[in-house]
Amino acid sequence: MSFTLPELPYAKDALEPNIDAKTMEIHHGKHHAGYTTKLNKAIEGTDLDGKTIENILINLDMSNTAVRNNGGGFYNHRLFWEVMSPDGGGEPTGELADAINAAYGNFESFKDKFSSAAGGQFGSGWAWLCVHEGGKVEVCSTPNQDNPLMPKVGCGGTPILGLDVWEHAYYLNYQNRRPDYVNAFFNVINWDKVSALYAQNK
Numbered sequence: 265m266s267f268t269l270p271e272l273p274y275a276k277d278a279l280e281p282n283i284d285a286k287t288m289e290i291h292h293g294k295h296h297a298g299y300t301t302k303l304n305k306a307i308e309g310t311d312l313d314g315k316t317i318e319n320i321l322i323n324l325d326m327s328n329t330a331v332r333n334n335g336g337g338f339y340n341h342r343l344f345w346e347v348m349s350p351d352g353g354g355e356p357t358g359e360l361a362d363a364i365n366a367a368y369g370n371f372e373s374f375k376d377k378f379s380s381a382a383g384g385q386f387g388s389g390w391a392w393l394c395v396h397e398g399g400k401v402e403v404c405s406t407p408n409q410d411n412p413l414m415p416k417v418g419c420g421g422t423p424i425l426g427l428d429v430w431e432h433a434y435y436l437n438y439q440n441r442r443p444d445y446v447n448a449f450f451n452v453i454n455w456d457k458v459s460a461l462y463a464q465n466k
């Protein structure tokens with residue numbers, strides 16, 4: 265069994281002006297495709313072949329850089345596409361909103377915390393909102409294609425929202441203005457999807 269590049273759940277220009285079509289095209293069609301191909305190559309013929317990506321990452325040997333980088337890249341981007349929508353933005357409701365308020369006081373404070381994690385990640389990496397068993401949520405960031413599913417990485421838990429802060433994710437449209445890109449991301453967050461992931465993984 266090998267992993268397949270998932271289709272984007274919307275047209276590549278659907279997130280404009282927040283994320284431009286050219287960036288989406290290269291990011292999905294080149295970067296995510298590249299991680300997928302290299303992941304398949306890295307696991308072919310090993311005992312990881314046939315396992316789910318979650319199982320591979322949770323039990324990862326962190327010294328296996330090919331699986332760490334490309335398995336992370338495969339999983340991270342798949343989540344990233346899913347948690348955005350042209351109908352996104354606004355604020356979460358229901359039990360996810362309750363969990364965010366319990367952890368950070370209110371939505372604005374959460375947004376500040378998440379934006380700081382995204383802005384403060386030196387070099388390439390990701391910002392995350394994760395859920396722990398029991399339902400507590402936590403924000404963190406990780407370098408490169410690492411993610412909190414991996415052993416002793418970031419805040420642990422299961423990622424339910426992820427933001428790619430590699431320059432390839434924003435440089436065409438935003439150049440060095442990462443904070444503007446982070447702010448624009450909040451206009452397209454698919455809170456219905458994030459809430460569903462919260463409910464599935466709490």
Ligand code: MN3
Nearest residue numbers: 295428430433
């Ligand atoms: Mn990327």
